[in-house]
Amino acid sequence: MTLLTRDSADFLSAARLLEPDFGPATPRSVFLITPEGFSLAEESAQDNSYMAEAQAFDPGRALEQHRQLQLAMSAVVPVIGFPGREETPDAVFPNNVFATAPGRVVIGRMRHPVRQREAAREDIRGFFSDTLGYQTVDLSTQAHVAELTGALVIDRARGLGFIGLSERCDEEGARLMHEAFGLRASLMFDLAPSEYHTNVVLAVLAGRAAVVCPAGFAEPALVDVFSDLYGDHVVICNAQEHADFVGNCIAVSNNTVWMSARAGQSLTADHNATLSAAGFALRTVPLDSIEAAGGSLRCCIGEIY
Incomplete structure (x- = not known):
């Protein structure tokens, strides 16, 4: 029996009972796609307020x-690179298009046609299959x-899903992703109207800490x-940290959290100390x-479990 719900009380009742024995908390390797053909995607800009103008x-x-x-x-971890395309x-x-659970690869349904093309790549499909x-x-x-894993943030240790609903999910x-990843319990919630992906406003780090941007939620x-589940190991981002992609971080090993230099400069000393207390060095x-x-950085990382 698995749970997919909008009711946070029901979700917490189930989640509190789960041990961190669902699977590895961090990936065994990661994959990237290099930015050949990198340019402003006009379709994506329709619902991504973080995008810059073309001249940037x-x-x-x-x-x-x-x-x-x-x-x-x-x-830190083996890295596989695929070339980008014009x-x-x-x-x-x-990570929005290809994501994994042990023994399987999930291929996502993208909103915009410019991104739907990515799912057809036979080289990436063939690598996994x-x-x-x-x-x-x-x-x-x-x-x-x-x-x-743009819309869905996963606590891989306990098999928990956090699914932000928007035009991208x-x-x-959400139900299809919950089933595809075989999750034990998933909570659905609405993102704020200005947000497009959950992983810009939320990160769960190796199953024992969370970085949260409250203004990103409706x-x-x-x-x-998150405070209930992760206790003192929760970073609650201020407006500047939110804008500078602190929420778009990732742990690909048990002792390191990665974010962009812009995010790292915005991260307050107190919040850095919170991550350190949870056992994470910042890179x-x-x-x-x-x-x-x-x-930002997390968006660039495809995880291989």
């Missing part, structure tokens, strides 16, 4: 910063928008759910050119 896009700088991200992260300018954010031998759960051709899409009181990488496209 610097493809050369984006390629160099992305290379530095891959180099830095390879010191016809998919947003592909530098692959043929090279890794993963089962494919393909949501890309069904009607309901389900932008994977509807309730049926009901800011939702932060109480940052300059990604201002990537952030022009409306996402």
